[in-house]
Amino acid sequence: MxxxxxxxxxxxxxxxxxxxxxxxxxxxxxxxxxxxxxxxxxxxxxxxxxxxxxxxxxxxxxxxxxxxxxxxxxxxxxxxxxxxxxxxxxxxxxRDRQLDVPGVDLPGSYGAADFVSWYDGHPDVPRTWPLHAREVAVLGAGNVALDVARVLAKTADELLSTEIPDNVYQGLLASPVTDVHVFGRRGPAQAKFTPLELRELDHSPNVEVIVHPEDIEFDAGSMTSIRSNKQVEMVVRTLQEWAIRDPGDRPRRLHLHFLHSPVEILGDEHVTGLRTERTRLTGDGNVEGTGEFHDWPVQAVYRAVGYLxxxxxxxxxxxxxxxxxxxxxxxxxxxxxxxxxxxxxxxxxxxxxxxxxxxxxxxxxxxxxxxxxxxxxxxxxxxxxxxxxxxxxxxxxxxTTLDGWRRLDGHELALGAAAGRERIKVVDRDQLVSISRTE
Structure with a gap:
């Protein structure tokens, strides 16, 4: 199954x-x-x-x-x-793993799985997505968090060469986003990004990737990970290089924050901010709270803390x-x-x-x-x-069958060719079934 x-x-x-x-x-x-x-x-x-x-x-x-x-x-x-x-x-x-913090159910707080399904044209999710925020927080330090942040930060025209459906293009085109903040609870050596996925963030001509020098900290456990794991070493090296470079002037910004643990999503009727607690490494790669809190003025929060x-x-x-x-x-x-x-x-x-x-x-x-x-x-x-x-x-x-998939595949490729693209996905379930079952 x-x-x-x-x-x-x-x-x-x-x-x-x-x-x-x-x-x-x-x-x-x-x-x-x-x-x-x-x-x-x-x-x-x-x-x-x-x-x-x-x-x-x-x-x-x-x-x-x-x-x-x-x-x-x-x-x-x-x-x-x-x-x-x-x-x-x-x-x-x-399904999205739950995050137990106050405010998690406020309008403007979203699970990453639902957003991924929307931009990938899943037939069982709504066709529209509320992209109204100028400043956005993404919680998590894995590849899904980077995917969500990258799609939010890029311009719609950058993604037009991909297979995104028209409803996704139109939604991203209207997005007013200027800043996307990604928060990891632990340090840079504990991030779960793959090196390739991380470096891809910096390829957009419209998105400036910003790493704050004060977030680049290591303890004994971090150093052990860096020395014993080539991928960790490559991720850390990339983050260190970004932390010391001068910021550029690309119109949108994607901020990578480490040692910040989300403690509350702020707002009454809608998300108006995110409160994080500064953490510190405890020597073994884990962290503890410092009692120092910071409020970030964001209007949407995406939770990429794992699937179930x-x-x-x-x-x-x-x-x-x-x-x-x-x-x-x-x-x-x-x-x-x-x-x-x-x-x-x-x-x-x-x-x-x-x-x-x-x-x-x-x-x-x-x-x-x-x-x-x-x-x-x-x-x-x-x-x-x-x-x-x-x-x-x-x-x-x-x-539907494999022959049906071949028909659907050909149909999507033809839609793409007509628009000068490789493929355009069909989103509607009934249409997917109809195309697949039409002899």
Missing amino acids: GAGPAGIYAADILSKAETPVSVDLFERLPAPYGLIRYGVAPDHPRIKGIVNALQRVLERPGIRLFGNVEYGVDIKLDDLREHYDAVIFSTGAD GTNLADLPFEHGSGTVPHAAGRVLDLDELAVPGVYVTGWIKRGPVGLIGHTKGDALETVTSLLADAPTLTEPPRPDPAAVPRFLAQRGVPF
């Missing part, structure tokens, strides 16, 4: 196994690729190039795609067991971590016993940590467990591959 990178990597490994298998991928959305299509910033064409490799997997004999099929609504676990020896859940993490998975019907769930309990990918029940024939992989298994490539190792562990269990798995009563599309048709599910 799930045709994003996690599910497709699992299908890839299964299709190469010595044990003959057939794999059906079910996806809630009409189009495949999950995080790559609906979670990666549109100005990351290098990462989106992963789609080509994923599509080659989908085109292999023995692998089928059923899109626009929602687990728990269109199909249940008992239904899947009727047709399959085993079920792997790879549904990812699509969603509870799945008929499966156990750990609400704190937003994951399904497992042992090497085998789903565990409340008594910590393996649920026969049910597995997990990807972020619903390990939480939203690591890069897309880490999902391959995840899938390998899960598939290894499944193949080891294969001799003991119960044969399904209706294993005929033709029974699955019949079942969905009987349920009245307008499912």
Whole structure:
């Protein structure tokens, strides 16, 4: 269940196994690729190039795609067991982790996941976004925080060469933003940015990246990280260089702040500011509060403090971590016993940590467990591959297929070509399904 990178990597490994298998991928959305299509910033064409490799997997004999099929609504676990020896859940993490500070529910306080879904043209979110703030705060020190900050700070015309839908372009075009502030609770050596993602911030001709020298602090734990991790060293070096350079005159500014912990989102009827507490490193890379507070005059706050998975019907769930309990990918029940024939992989298994490539190792562990269990798995009563599309048709599910994705892909590329762009995404779900199912 799930045709994003996690599910497709699992299908890839299964299709190469010595044990003959057939794999059906079910996806809630009409189009495949999950995080790559609906979670990666549109100005990351290098990462989106992963789609080509994923599509080659989908085109292999023995692998089928059923899109626009929602687990728990269109199909249940008992239904899947009727047709399959085993079920792997790879549904990812699509909710924002909560931030427990006063004012978090004020209008103008947003979760990063919702904003990412909007600018990536997700069919299940509103078409408009309230981009009224001149000064914006982004909370978090990971790649998602940088993506959100970069999209907010760039001009709409800079993003027009990407695949953003017209409604996103029009929304960003009207944005009055001048300053975006990114806040990390810990120091620069503890930031979770990748070096490439960080350096990309400085490529815009319209956005000045500003790092404040007083935020560049290190303790013994920081120095250990810098010496032992090449990526940390590269991130720190870049931040140090930016902290000592003279500011330029680009019209918009993106500020990177470290050692600032959010304690309150200010405002009565709408966000009018953010209060942070200055922190200090404690020697081991962690921080403690100093009792020194600062109020920032921002009119919107975006929380990029992590994602959570969603509870799945008929499966156990750990609400704190937003994951399904497992042992090497085998789903565990409340008594910590393996649920026969049910597995997990990807972020619903390990939480939203690591890069897309880490999902391959995840899938390998899960598939290894499944193949080891294969001799003991119960044969399904209706294993005929033709029974699955019949079942969905009987349920009245307008499912999409790989051929449908090819039609949709061609349609979006044609829209882009007509506008002098590579692609323009279709956003409306009904239109996505209609294009995919039109012969």
